[in-house]
Amino acid sequence: MSIQVITYAVRFWSGGEYKALFLRHEGYLGAVGAFLKTCKNNNSTERKALWSENYVVSSSNTPFSDNPFESKPYATNHSKGETDFNKVPPHDLSIVNFSVGKVPNPKHLIIAQKAEESKSTLKKYHRAKAEESQSDTLSDASDRSHQFAERYKRFLRELSADPSGRGVLTVRCLLSAQQHFLREYGFGDVFCLQKRFENRGALSALMDRLGELSKLDWSNRQLSLIEGLLAGNMFDWGAAEAIQFLKEAPKNKFGAADFHVILDKVQSRPWLVDNYDNWIDRISVSGSPYRCILIFCDNSGADIILGVLPFAMEFLNRGCKVIMAANSSPAINDITYQELELLLHMIASFEPLIAESLNNGQLMLAENGQTSPCLDFRLIASSLVQLAEREQVDLIVIEGMGRAIHCNLNAKFTVDTLKIAVIKNSWLARRLGGQLYGVIFKFEPVLKSR
Known part of the structure; x- marks a missing residue:
């Protein structure tokens, strides 16, 4: 009207x-x-909540699903055909714009097409992982995993026919839609089993990794720490080429790809984007180079335990405060806040620096408010924003292809920023003028006015 x-x-x-x-x-x-x-329950907490954007329903009259799986029985009273809107769940957190973002751009990579074989590989693999995650507990997991695959395949066909039907077509749109469909068909944490044995393998190798780093002089240790971050970033089950690479890589006794084998595969410098020398110049000062570092974590397993954690410990040893932020909900094999909290307290039982840093508040953990493999700085958990403001964060570290490249490669901030990732997609590598497994190491210091 x-x-x-x-x-x-x-x-x-x-x-x-x-x-x-x-x-x-x-x-x-x-x-x-x-x-x-x-809504009857209109208290102050409810008013601050936010319902996430739906990437799968277009402005056209295309039906949402031919045969939707009712994974949210709280929303509909089937006997009366009524919907109780007060029970539709918003985010559990208040979500706000990130205060230190000057030009947050969560839609950097606009795409017209992606390789069909890559989409097919990911679809099949995620269907298999979805089925695997519930095969021992729910008898209909196989049927629902096939329904998910068919629904996502139809979604991709709809995008091919009308690329702008859901707004500007981005990688973020595809990744968020994928997570949406998995949840629609009743799959919460699809990679829970994968994350579990990768975490076990990485935990068993942590002390050896820390011992190796402790034997290096300062200069060589800094490079090894960055190479560890890059090697950890290879453990990404959201990219078709990475999946094949990890399947073929030699395995440790837990069945996960061997970290040292992956470490040897990290591309040597010079990298596609290589600001490493500027980074070393910035942190080679005496004393603490930063007041507080905010790290947006990516994958479980080797990435968080053997890559991110030693990097964070280096700065804890130099007196910096560190905030490690993780997803609020599962997405692919990304680590969640709950998993991060459990892992760090487990590590604290045998690593004194972690135990002391958690106890005295030098190391802090937070959830970022995200529910997909992407990082949208317009929608960050308000608790994290308040923590960053209180601790006066002066360095942001964004790691991972989805967070650092797909969403925030050109995002600008009012504090120093380090964006680090391995390009694990041939299409993306060509788009950026590099090669598969090329490295992005983008350090953007804020110029201080005199």
Whole structure:
């Protein structure tokens, strides 16, 4: 009705010279406002909550699903055919814009197409992992995993026919839609088993890795720490080429790819984007180079335990505070806040520096408010934003292909930023003018005004 009235008014008062055009989410704010106003439980906490954006429903009349799996029985009363909107779950956290982001750009890579073989490989692999995650507990896991695969395949066909039907087509859109469909068909943490044995393998190798680093002089240790971050970033089950690489790599006794084998595969300098010398110049000062470092973590297993943690410990030893932020909900094999908290307290039982840093508040853990493999700085958990402001974060570290490249390669911040990732996708490598497994090491210091 509102659209019709506005359209008629514009046409009438302009004498037919102007035509009203409406953006993709016409009436969005009004509709959400009306929805919230009718909710009975309208307390202050509820008003601060945020419902996540839906990437799979277009502005057209395309049906959402031919045969949707009812994975959210709380939303519908089937006997009465009614919906209890007060029970539709928002995010558990208050989500806000990240305060130190000057030009947050979570949609850096706009795509027109992706290699069909890559999409096919990922779809099949994630279907298999979805089935595997529940095969011992739910008898219909196989059927639902096939339903997920068919639904995602249809979604990709719809995008091929109408690439702009859901707004600007980005990698973030594809990744978020994938997680949406997995949850729609009842799969919460698809890679739970994969993460479990990779964590075990990485934990068993941690003390050896720390021992290796302790034997190096300062200069060589800094390079080895960065190479460890890059090697850990290879443990990514969200990229087709990486999946094949990890399957073929030699395994440790836990069945995970051997970290040292992956470490030897890290590309030597010079890298595709190589600001390493500037980084070393910045941290080679005496004393503590930064007040507080905020690290946005990526994968479970070797990435977080053998890559990120030794890097964080280097700065803890130099007196810096460190905040490690992880996803609020599962996505591919990314580590979640709950998993990170459990892992760090487990490591604290045999690593004194971690135990002391957790106890005295020098090392802090936080959830970032994200539910996909991407990192959208417009929608960060308010608790993390408040923590970053309180601790006066002056370095942000973004690691991983999805977070550092797909979403934030060109994002600008008001503090120093380090973006580090391995390119594990041939299409992306060509797009950036590099090769598969090329390295992005982008250090962006903030110029201090005199």
